[in-house]
Amino acid sequence: MTPSKKSGAPPDAANGRPRKKSKPGANSRAESPSRFYGIPLPGVRPEELSGSLIVLEGTDGSGRSTQISLLTEWLESEGFAVQTMGLRRSFLVGEDIDALMAENAVTRMTLALMYGTDFFDQLERRILPALRSGLVVLADRYIFTLIARSAVRGISRDYLHGIYEMALRPDLTFWLNVRPEVAFDREFKKSHSISYWESGRDMSLSNDLFQSFIRYQSMIKREFEYLSKRHGFFEIDGECSVSEVNRVLRKRIAAQLGIRGTHYQPSHALSHLWR
Amino acid sequence: MATPTPDIPAVASPTPEKAPASQRGYPGALVVVEGIDGSGKSTQLYLLKRWLEINGYRIHFTEWNSSPLVKSATRRGKQRRLLTPVTFSLLHAADFADRCERQIMPLLHGGYLVLADRYIYTAFARDAARGCSPRWLRNLYSFAPVPDITFYFRAPLDVAVTRIVAGRPKLKYYEAGMDLGISLDRTESFRIFQERILGNYDQMIDTDHFVLMDGTVRVNKLQKLMRQIVAEKVNLARYAPKPKKK
Numbered sequence: 001m002t003p004s005k006k007s008g009a010p011p012d013a014a015n016g017r018p019r020k021k022s023k024p025g026a027n028s029r030a031e032s033p034s035r036f037y038g039i040p041l042p043g044v045r046p047e048e049l050s051g052s053l054i055v056l057e058g059t060d061g062s063g064r065s066t067q068i069s070l071l072t073e074w075l076e077s078e079g080f081a082v083q084t085m086g087l088r089r090s091f092l093v094g095e096d097i098d099a100l101m102a103e104n105a106v107t108r109m110t111l112a113l114m115y116g117t118d119f120f121d122q123l124e125r126r127i128l129p130a131l132r133s134g135l136v137v138l139a140d141r142y143i144f145t146l147i148a149r150s151a152v153r154g155i156s157r158d159y160l161h162g163i164y165e166m167a168l169r170p171d172l173t174f175w176l177n178v179r180p181e182v183a184f185d186r187e188f189k190k191s192h193s194i195s196y197w198e199s200g201r202d203m204s205l206s207n208d209l210f211q212s213f214i215r216y217q218s219m220i221k222r223e224f225e226y227l228s229k230r231h232g233f234f235e236i237d238g239e240c241s242v243s244e245v246n247r248v249l250r251k252r253i254a255a256q257l258g259i260r261g262t263h264y265q266p267s268h269a270l271s272h273l274w275r
Numbered sequence: 276m277a278t279p280t281p282d283i284p285a286v287a288s289p290t291p292e293k294a295p296a297s298q299r300g301y302p303g304a305l306v307v308v309e310g311i312d313g314s315g316k317s318t319q320l321y322l323l324k325r326w327l328e329i330n331g332y333r334i335h336f337t338e339w340n341s342s343p344l345v346k347s348a349t350r351r352g353k354q355r356r357l358l359t360p361v362t363f364s365l366l367h368a369a370d371f372a373d374r375c376e377r378q379i380m381p382l383l384h385g386g387y388l389v390l391a392d393r394y395i396y397t398a399f400a401r402d403a404a405r406g407c408s409p410r411w412l413r414n415l416y417s418f419a420p421v422p423d424i425t426f427y428f429r430a431p432l433d434v435a436v437t438r439i440v441a442g443r444p445k446l447k448y449y450e451a452g453m454d455l456g457i458s459l460d461r462t463e464s465f466r467i468f469q470e471r472i473l474g475n476y477d478q479m480i481d482t483d484h485f486v487l488m489d490g491t492v493r494v495n496k497l498q499k500l501m502r503q504i505v506a507e508k509v510n511l512a513r514y515a516p517k518p519k520k521k
Contacts, residue, residue: 092366100344109373116365120362121357159417165411
């Protein structure tokens with residue numbers, strides 16, 4: 001299946017930036033063209049953002065959350081303060097989105113814009129202050145999942161990219177790529193059922209839940225392939241073992257943050273994740 | 276430092292010239308009123324609605340910011356003053372999207388004459404006054420159908436402000452644009468905020484084909500004019516009551 005053919009991509013290409021060799025670490029930021037995709041957020045001075053934004057993307061069951069727990073522990077042991085973000089975690093509308101999704105009377109545009117509100121609330125109130133204080137922000141999904149989900153529902157990609165042009169450009173974006181079948185096995189093992197939204201049931205793809213899940217996740221995966229090219233994701237084969245995926249992540253992040261050693265052994269509290 | 280090259284192009288177009296109503300792919304029609312608070316637009320739309328309603332036309336009336344779906348979030352954000360210009364704008368867009376997808380579009384496809392008290396131009400004028408990029412706002416609302424008629428009720432700033440301030444015990448925080456930190460005095464802040472909005476509306480008169488209405492004209496006279504314009508520009512016969520089957 002999908003070998004991680006892009007995992008050797010040069011760091012700068014992995015960020016959609018010009019292929020100019022820049023030293024990993026502090027001074028790479030000054031050379032980057034812009035910290036935003038388009039117009040900056042009102043009231044933000046990019047030069048005061050001294051932290052790093054590292055994004056983990058991938059479909060349900062790709063292992064993102066596990067990796068984020070491990071990376072947080074590793075970074076903290078290396079002396080870096082970490083802030084995390086994820087979808088539906090904003091104070092402003094996080095719970096409202098949960099309620100909307102439970103009702104399933106919500107339409108695609110409304111949901112897309114509620115997720116947009118949720119994203120910018122977290123960005124402005126949590127992420128930017130963290131980056132101003134020099135923290136490492138680990139994002140469990142970012143605008144790319146939001147764009148992919150809406151795009152497969154027929155909302156124009158230009159429209160979606162337009163909404164998120166005020167989003168901060170990540171320093172690194174990893175894509176944990178797994179086949180939909182593998183994602184299905186993992187998700188089923190985790191919760192013994194497949195959720196309405198994970199299987200894209202609002203899209204009437206199939207009455208068979210397995211088929212619906214596979215078709216939906218395949219559509220999402222195709223969007224990610226497109227986004228990966230456009231934004232230069234650092235692709236990792238998410239079907240590798242947890243420790244192997246973590247090793248690749250650490251190596252790349254270490255280069256970005258200027259950490260010398262990449263040795264890491266999870267603490268007792270997290271050892272159950274180390275498969 | 277290299278010039279920033281956005282690799283995410285945003286759609287930057289004014290409201291596109293769309294085909295006349297009959298070629299828009301739906302049999303309905305959309306009439307909207309716009310203008311700053313106190314310009315008299317709601318009174319006029321109410322009278323237009325009553326006229327059509329009393330005569331049995333197939334109409335539906337819709338208001339800005341009325342969907343129960345995002346009400347709790349809007350309330351929470353406003354009470355605790357959590358909203359930034361961007362989240363304020365997105366939340367209202369989500370609210371509008373809900374109304375658009377679940378009310379306005381189905382009704383237009385179902386052959387209704389839809390009357391809207393405030394429309395996307397409210398967001399363009401108000402959110403730009405808060406500092407959002409006009410290009411970003413245009414893209415944000417590009418899914419909205421273009422109205423058949425957009426009445427722009429214009430009253431001098433002092434007239435409008437006096438009407439609002441006199442009728443309200445206290446101006447609300449966001450309503451007065453207090454989040455912008457223009458002035459600590461609410462009435463003063465409200466005035467400056469409304470002035471900016473008024474300026475933004477004025478800029479859209481030509482680009483968005485507004486029908487300019489003088490908000491200082493007497494109510495019944497203005498209503499007569501409004502009804503004339505609607506009768507001219509909208510094929511009212513389409514929405515007239517159908518004779519009952521025998």
